[in-house]
Amino acid sequence: MIVAFSVAPLGESDGVAEAVAKAVQVVRDSGLPNETNAMFTLVEGEWDEVMAVVKRATEVVQAEAPRVSLVLKADIRPGHTGELAGKVDRLEQHLR
Template identity: 60%
Template sequence: MSVLVAFSVTPLGVGEGVGEIVAEAVKVVRESGLPNHTDAMFTVIEGDDWAQVMAVVQRAVEAVAARSPRVSTVIKADLRAGAVDAMTAKVESVERHLAAPPAN
């Protein structure tokens, strides 16, 4: 099974510059060894089961909470039996459709 989780962790009550604190969460994700991708809004992580992925998300939130009095977290999950490397495959599917000639 593929478990994809997109999440954001936002420290609150620490001022406008939060990049240094958010980096602590991303560091936890990268050190997990699971496939991941971070962009301007979310970090996506992929694993084989729910508990494995959510444990990393929890540690990332805890890393931010250690430096912030309040933490806001947004989580979106996609569980799919039989899928492998869904994080890459989903994007490749969209890119193939974009490259294909228009249907009549």
């Protein structure tokens, strides 16, 4: 499965980058395939391992703020791996 998620502290007047960086570090330290863009962090793996990473990332942000926003979108496709790059590769083939 691939999960795209965004987690951020709410009510923080000094910006969110530091707290979000801590969440992204959790994802990177997980060892699962991942990427981060301007809006979301994507992580690929099995259900339990991906959701555990999302939970830990959310918890590190929650340690920084009394309220947290979490947006999550999942592509659940059992038996498929390497889709973080594979989906983009197939799209690019149609753009050539």
